[in-house]
Amino acid sequence: MKVQIPSALRSYTERGSAEAQGATLAELLADLDRQYPGIRFRMIDEQERVRRHIRIFINGQQVHELACALSNGDDVVIVQALSGG
Amino acid sequence: MPIRSRTPNRKSPRVTVLVATRKGAWLFHGDAARKTWKTDGPHFLGHVVSHLVLDPRDGRTLLAAAKTGHLGPTVFRSTDRGKTWKEATQPPAFAKAAEGTQGRSVDHTFWLTPAPASEPGVWYAGTSPQGLFRSADGGVSWAPFSVINDDPRFREWMGTVQDGTPDGPKLHSVIVDPRDTAHLYIAMSGGGVHESTDGGRSWNTLIKGLDVVEGFGFDPLQPTFHDPHCIRMCPTNPDRLYQQNHCGIYRIDRPSDTWVRIGSSMPKKTGDIGFPLVVHPRDDNTAWVFPMDGTSVWPRTSPGGKPAVYGTCNGGRTWQRLDGGLPKSQAWWTVKRQAMTADAHDPVGLYFGTTSGELWMSRNEGRKWQCIARHLPEIYAVDAAVL
Numbered sequence: 001m002k003v004q005i006p007s008a009l010r011s012y013t014e015r016g017s018a019e020a021q022g023a024t025l026a027e028l029l030a031d032l033d034r035q036y037p038g039i040r041f042r043m044i045d046e047q048e049r050v051r052r053h054i055r056i057f058i059n060g061q062q063v064h065e066l067a068c069a070l071s072n073g074d075d076v077v078i079v080q081a082l083s084g085g
Numbered sequence: 086m087p088i089r090s091r092t093p094n095r096k097s098p099r100v101t102v103l104v105a106t107r108k109g110a111w112l113f114h115g116d117a118a119r120k121t122w123k124t125d126g127p128h129f130l131g132h133v134v135s136h137l138v139l140d141p142r143d144g145r146t147l148l149a150a151a152k153t154g155h156l157g158p159t160v161f162r163s164t165d166r167g168k169t170w171k172e173a174t175q176p177p178a179f180a181k182a183a184e185g186t187q188g189r190s191v192d193h194t195f196w197l198t199p200a201p202a203s204e205p206g207v208w209y210a211g212t213s214p215q216g217l218f219r220s221a222d223g224g225v226s227w228a229p230f231s232v233i234n235d236d237p238r239f240r241e242w243m244g245t246v247q248d249g250t251p252d253g254p255k256l257h258s259v260i261v262d263p264r265d266t267a268h269l270y271i272a273m274s275g276g277g278v279h280e281s282t283d284g285g286r287s288w289n290t291l292i293k294g295l296d297v298v299e300g301f302g303f304d305p306l307q308p309t310f311h312d313p314h315c316i317r318m319c320p321t322n323p324d325r326l327y328q329q330n331h332c333g334i335y336r337i338d339r340p341s342d343t344w345v346r347i348g349s350s351m352p353k354k355t356g357d358i359g360f361p362l363v364v365h366p367r368d369d370n371t372a373w374v375f376p377m378d379g380t381s382v383w384p385r386t387s388p389g390g391k392p393a394v395y396g397t398c399n400g401g402r403t404w405q406r407l408d409g410g411l412p413k414s415q416a417w418w419t420v421k422r423q424a425m426t427a428d429a430h431d432p433v434g435l436y437f438g439t440t441s442g443e444l445w446m447s448r449n450e451g452r453k454w455q456c457i458a459r460h461l462p463e464i465y466a467v468d469a470a471v472l
C-alpha cells in the first residue's frame with residue numbers, strides 16, 4: 001500500500017510517500033516502523049493512542065482505531081496538524 | 086562578592102556552551118580565554134529541545150531531549166560531539182496501562198542526568214508528565230525506572246496535568262550521589278522532593294522546612310503542595326544541596342532532613358522566587374540564583390524589568406547583586422530552571438539564557454556580564470561542557 005507521509009516525518013522516510021503492508025492499520029504502522037525505526041512512536045503513544053496532532057485517513061475517511069482493517073490498494077494518508085506558533 | 090582563586094592556575098580546557106531552545110539547539114564553542122564564541126547550529130530546527138547535555142564521562146556523547154509541537158517525544162544522541170545525530174531506539178515511554186485503565190503517555194522528556202563515572206553509560210531522564218526513566222546503554226534505549234511512575238501515592242502527589250506548570254508537570258533535578266549510586270534525589274513540579282537510598286526501590290519525602298503557598302490552607306506536610314523548581318548538589322560536598330523553590334531559596338546539609346530558607350536574607354524588594362540555581366564547582370558556600378517577579382499574578386519577569394544574578398559566598402547568609410553589564414531597565418525576561426550554569430574554570434564562568442533568546446556569560450563569577458548571542462528562540466536550557 002502507498003502511504004502518504006507528512007513533511008514532519010520525512011526525516012525518517014526521506015520522501016513524501018512510502019510502501020507498507022498490513023491487514024490492519026496497526027500492522028501497517030508496524031511495517032513502517034520496521035522500515036523507518038522510530039517513526040511509529042512519533043505518531044502513536046505508548047498507550048496505543050493516535051497523538052493529538054496526527055490524523056490518519058483511509059480512502060479519504062478518517063480512522064481512529066488501530067484495529068481498522070486494510071485491503072490491498074487502500075490509500076493511506078497520514079496528516080499532521082500544523083497549528084501553533 | 087569576592088573572587089577567590091581556589092586552585093592553582095593551569096591551562097583550562099575550552100568551554101562549549103550547549104543551548105537548548107523552543108525551536109532547536111545551538112552549540113557555542115569558546116576560545117581559550119572565553120572571549121569569542123563560534124556558533125554551531127541550529128540543530129533540530131523547529132524541535133522543542135528541553136535539555137542538551139554532554140556525557141562528562143567520555144567528553145563526546147551528547148543527548149538532546151526533543152519533540153516537535155506536533156509529533157511525539159524522542160531523544161537524539163550524538164557520539165561525535167554533535168556532528169551527527171541518531172535517534173534513541175526506545176525513547177522514554179510509560180508502561181502500557183492494563184486493559185480498562187487510563188494510562189499516561191510522555192509528552193516530552195524534560196531533564197537528563199548522566200550517572201557518576203562509576204556507572205558508565207547510565208543516564209536518568211525526568212519527563213512531563215512526571216516520570217523517571219533510566220538508560221544503561223548511553224541513551225540508546227530507555228525503560229521506566231523505580232516505583233515512582235505507577236505508585237498510587239506518587240500519582241496522587243503528582244496531581245493532574247491541570248495541576249502542573251503551564252507547559253506540563255515535570256520531574257526534574259535527578260541527582261545521583263557520586264559516593265553511592267543507589268542514593269538518589271528527584272524533584273517534581275508539583276509533587277515535592279524525594280530521596281531514595283536503595284537504588285529507587287523505595288523513597289522518602291524530603292520536604293520538611295519548605296514553605297507552601299500561603300492563604301489557601303495547604304498542608305506543608307503534603308508533597309502535592311510543594312513545587313521545587315531546581316535542586317543542585319555541591320560537587321565538593323554531596324551532603325549539601327541547594328534548592329530554588331516556588332516558595333523561596335533553601336539549603337540542606339545532610340543528614341539533616343530539614344531545609345533552611347536561605348532566601349530570607351535576599352532584599353525584600355527582589356524576593357527569593359526564581360527558577361534556576363547554580364553551585365560553585367569547588368566551593369560549597371558559593372551559589373547563584375536569578376530572581377524573578379513572583380508577586381500578584383506572577384509575571385515571571387526580572388523584578389522591575391532590571392535583571393540581576395544574586396550570589397552568596399557564605400552558604401546563603403548574605404547575597405550580593407551581580408548585574409554589571411546587564412540591562413539597567415526595561416528588560417522583561419527571565420531565566421528558566423535549566424538555563425543557568427557554571428564552568429569549571431578559575432575564576433568560574435557563569436552562563437544563562439533568557440526567555441527572550443539572549444545568551445549571557447560572565448568570566449568572573451558574575452561581577453561583569455556580556456551577551457554572547459542574541460535573537461535565539463526562547464532558551465530552555467544552558468550547559469557548559471568541555472568537548
